[in-house]
Amino acid sequence: LVHEDLLKYEAGWDAIREGNACSATYITRGDTDAALAACDRVFTHTFETQIIHQSYIEPHASLAEADADGKVTIWTTNQKPFAVRRYMSHALGWPMTKIRVIGMHIGGGFGGKLEMGLEPFAALLALKSRRPVKMLMSRKEEFQAANPRHASRITITTGVNRDMKMVARRAEVLLDTGAYSGNGPTAVGLAMFLVTGPYRLDHVDLSGKAVYTNKASSGSCRGPGGPQAVFAGESQIDIIAREMGWDPLAFRLANVVEEGDVLGAGQRLQDVGVRECLEQAAAAVGWGREEEPDEGVGLACSWWTSGGWATSALINLNEDGTVTLITGAVDIGPGAKYTSLPQLVADELKLRPEDVIVSACDTDTSPYDHGDGGSRMTYNVGRACQMAAEDLRTVILERAARTLGVAEDLLELVPGGVRILGHEEMALTLAEIAERGRVLVDGAIQGRASFLADMPGWDADACRGLTYPSFLAPSFSAQAARVRVDRQTGQVRVLEVAAAMDVGKAINPRAVEGQLEGGVAMGLGYGLLEEVKMKEGVV
Known part of the structure; x- marks a missing residue:
């Protein structure tokens, strides 16, 4: 045993510990044994993935x-x-x-x-x-002592019928979490959601374990647990299609989830866009056209969460009519804190984004935020900022009404100030409202909000040991690639890649495009170029 006193360790959830597994997770729906026994064909394959480092430009x-x-x-x-x-x-x-x-x-x-x-x-x-x-x-120290992506070993058994329908899937997910648990339990739980793919399956039997080993601890890396599970699950889809003589795109389209279907631990889906993503990604690389010698095309699809967790925001109206946004969030590179968040605040307050000052995070003075990770920044922190702006808007109109001696419902917020309905001229500027507030009426003008999204429901009887039971506002995606392989050297040349994602409302479209392109680049590195090699636990 790597940790002889493992059972005495505290855990923030009802952890299941078995041997060297710091956590075990199980999801069961339907009767997988009976369903597999009744299938026309059953396929079992094992897939392994390597450790890779996140390779951020700035080290710790x-x-x-x-x-x-x-x-x-x-x-x-x-x-x-x-x-x-x-x-x-x-x-x-x-x-x-x-x-x-x-x-x-x-x-x-x-x-x-x-x-x-x-x-x-x-x-x-x-x-x-x-x-x-x-x-x-x-x-060098980054590779020796940071938290790279988990290595994995995933065994999948899938039953299909000759009408191209997937019936049941069993999977065992093993993640190598290293000497310490880190984010291993959560990564395993997320992998369990993705190993079935975004496919309609009435019968699933899934087990996952984060396993202690004597090496540097692994941790979160862009969709923790996700790429490992998607690689395994989608690879088997291609193997099954080839063995059965089916078109891989048609096989996927025959089984993808639709509105109201169930995935994960019994979550019922809304706003499902995976079919459209598959169709558009395939069309973009010319799926179905005749391939050149030594060329091949492939595609895959998946889904992901918009991370939840608590957040809050505070907005001050400044003396010159600008505002200061105070949030405990940080920005890890995509720029959402300095683009999308000011956009949301500015839109609600009829300001320009450049009129929004964004403060740095300071745990002594900033309102609480869980942290930047799990694809949560715009959806969660953005909502808190939007709510704080709505609150500030209410306070501005209330103060203006008291100053002007009119009812609030006779006022409207316009760029730079407040005016009386039906009048063209501005009654008060935001700067005047802010200054009067400090000197004459009730003090400084602020808007504030706290936000914790309600998680979608799940079937508690279907799962054990999950740290993350459902996907909040899930997004669906697909990617397709056309490659050429040198038969003598094995070198793979990627000719084109198409990525299609159902992102909902894009607050900052250019940033969304950057995220898609960055995801493709990291995926190419993971699939073709990268590995952290260890010998006896040492890099």
């Missing part, structure tokens, strides 16, 4: 300084500043009043900076030396 870095009272301030590139404060308080036995974390703009994270890293070491050294201490990982 922390700067700590202790004041005369023993309070430590930490500037860090971590994706979850409030969690760092909590982790440090727990690990060091310090009260949170002695820990201040300032989240910096991050040069890439991809999930690799969700865990506490250098922060406690820098803090202890700063406290001991009474000097500021900066710690920065070298690229």
